[in-house]
């Protein structure tokens with residue numbers, strides 16, 4: 001029996017590579033299937049929303065089925081009878097916290113939009129998850145805009161900006177990939193000692209913490225702050241990229257190299 005009872009994997013850049021065939025390596029699918037057969041549960045912990053993730057999973061034609069989804073870095077869904085159903089207590093509390101927080105910042109959004117538009121060419125929009133969502137042309141532009149938005153966040157309790165590459169949105173500090181993982185761990189009656197977490201970008205940092213997972217991993221393509229955070233906490237940074245990198249990290253933790 002392995003000591004890993006719960007896997008939390010980011011999707012894009014960690015598990016899934018859109019133009020690879022298959023987009024999730026067969027070895028990784030087999031490892032996940034074997035762990036699930038031994039009783040472990042698997043979470044896809046992503047910034048994508050439901051329809052976008054379902055489309056990508058459908059097109060990838062994968063054989064394994066996640067037990068849980070964490071969507072938009074904060075909402076939790078459980079696989080039941082071939083569907084993903086929301087965890088009502090968590091998702092309702094999450095929705096309420098965001099509604100209250102976003103009502104407080106909404107009057108300031110037009111000034112932020114004007115500040116960004118005066119300096120950058122960026123896609124700016126509102127969606128169901130944030131009153132301000134951003135897509136920039138370059139990571140350099142996003143670095144500068146984020147400095148500005150993070151300065152604003154310091155004045156608003158509970159507000160944070162979640163960034164993944166050239167995408168960013170506002171969020172409540174209490175709801176992220178890490179706290180959602182902790183909630184699933186708690187509901188399963190497990191401890192962080194039994195949890196494996198893997199991710200490649202800044203929005204993964206909240207779950208790439210020893211507070212939530214004893215087995216931390218990053219594929220070779222992870223951005224430098226993610227590789228650094230994983231190494232500083234004694235985690236494993238793979239030689240291989242994306243899904244092959246996650247497979248390598250699982251081999252490490254499940255094999256002789258693991259604790």
Ligand SMILES: [Mg+2]
Pocket residue numbers: 010011012013014199200201
């Ligand atoms: Mg990613």
